[in-house]
Amino acid sequence: MSVRQPRRAARIPLFPAGGGAIPAYDLYGEPQARASLDPVHLEALYTRSQRHDWSIRPHRHRNLHQVFWVQQGGGIVQGERRRFTFTAPFLLLLPAGEVHGFRYDQPSSGYVLTLTDAFLATCRGLMQESWQPRESIALNLRQPDPLRRALDAAFAQLERDFRWSGPGRGAAVAGHVLVVLSLLQRAAAAEASARQPRSPQAELVARFRRHLEDHFVEHAGLAEHCLKLGVTPSTLTRACRAVTGHSPLELVHERLLLEARRMLSYSSLSISQVAYALGFEPTYFSRFFTRREGISPLAFQRAARGEDVSSADAPARG
Structure with a gap:
C-alpha cells in the first residue's frame, strides 16, 4: 500500500466570500435541513458537481461527515488549513463542521459518501476503535495499488446495496460502510507510519489538539488545559516543543488564527463580531x-473578498 500527500496550492481563498455566514447544508445546495435524512447517503461525484458547473463553493455540514473517492479526474480542494491540488485516485475524509470547497477538472468521477454523526459513532463502536475524525484526511494513492482496487470494489458494492430496496438493505449498507472506513483508516495509518512513528509525546500533542477543538475560544490557562488532559504543564510544554517546535500557548493562538482567517474569509461578519465570537475584545483582537x-x-x-485593500488600515508590525 502506498500513498502520497497532495500538492499544496497557493494559500489564498479559492472562491471570493459571498454574503452571509458560511453556508451549512445537509446536502450541498439544499439549504433546508432534511428531517428524514438517512444515516448513510451515497451519490456519484458528478451528480451534484456537474449541476454546479464542477465548482462547489465553500460550505460545511453541521453533523455530517463525508468521504470522497475520486476515481478519475482531479481538481483543487479549498480546506480550512490549506488549499491543495489532487489527482485521481484520491481519497478524502472531511469531518463534520469543516469548511470545504472544490473545483473539479472536467470530467471527474467517483463517489461522495455522507454519514451522520450518530451513525459514525455506531461504526466506531463496531470497529472497537477510538478513532475520532476531527481533522481532514487527504490521500493521493499511487497506481497500481491493491488499496485502490479494494476501494473500487467496496464502493461498487455499497452503491449496489444502497440502491436496493429489499430486505437486508440496512445491514448490507452498514457493512459496506464499515469496509470503506476500515480501508480509509488503513491508508491513513500507512501514510502516518511512513512519515514517522508516533511517539508518546506526539500522542499527547494530538490529544491536546483534539481538546482545543472544543475549548480554544475559552482562553483557558495552561493549568486548566493540563488538568483536563491529566498531565502536568511541564510535560505538555516539553511534548509540544519536541513535536511542533511551539509552546502550548502558541498552538492555542494558531487555532484561534485559523478560525479567525476562516471567519474573515468566508463570512460577512464584521471585525468586531469575529472578535467577540472568538472571545476577544475588538481592539485586542486587531x-x-x-x-x-x-x-x-x-x-x-x-x-x-477580492476588494481593494488600499483604504484598509496599514498593518502595524510588532
Whole structure:
C-alpha cells in the first residue's frame, strides 16, 4: 500500500466570500435541513458537481461527515488549513463542521459518501476503535495499488446495496460502510507510519489538539488545559516543543488564527463580531491578528473578498 500527500496550492481563498455566514447544508445546495435524512447517503461525484458547473463553493455540514473517492479526474480542494491540488485516485475524509470547497477538472468521477454523526459513532463502536475524525484526511494513492482496487470494489458494492430496496438493505449498507472506513483508516495509518512513528509525546500533542477543538475560544490557562488532559504543564510544554517546535500557548493562538482567517474569509461578519465570537475584545483582537499575520483583520478580509485593500488600515508590525 502506498500513498502520497497532495500538492499544496497557493494559500489564498479559492472562491471570493459571498454574503452571509458560511453556508451549512445537509446536502450541498439544499439549504433546508432534511428531517428524514438517512444515516448513510451515497451519490456519484458528478451528480451534484456537474449541476454546479464542477465548482462547489465553500460550505460545511453541521453533523455530517463525508468521504470522497475520486476515481478519475482531479481538481483543487479549498480546506480550512490549506488549499491543495489532487489527482485521481484520491481519497478524502472531511469531518463534520469543516469548511470545504472544490473545483473539479472536467470530467471527474467517483463517489461522495455522507454519514451522520450518530451513525459514525455506531461504526466506531463496531470497529472497537477510538478513532475520532476531527481533522481532514487527504490521500493521493499511487497506481497500481491493491488499496485502490479494494476501494473500487467496496464502493461498487455499497452503491449496489444502497440502491436496493429489499430486505437486508440496512445491514448490507452498514457493512459496506464499515469496509470503506476500515480501508480509509488503513491508508491513513500507512501514510502516518511512513512519515514517522508516533511517539508518546506526539500522542499527547494530538490529544491536546483534539481538546482545543472544543475549548480554544475559552482562553483557558495552561493549568486548566493540563488538568483536563491529566498531565502536568511541564510535560505538555516539553511534548509540544519536541513535536511542533511551539509552546502550548502558541498552538492555542494558531487555532484561534485559523478560525479567525476562516471567519474573515468566508463570512460577512464584521471585525468586531469575529472578535467577540472568538472571545476577544475588538481592539485586542486587531492587535493579536496583525502581530501574527502581518496584516490587519480588515485588510485580510478585503483581500479575501477580492476588494481593494488600499483604504484598509496599514498593518502595524510588532
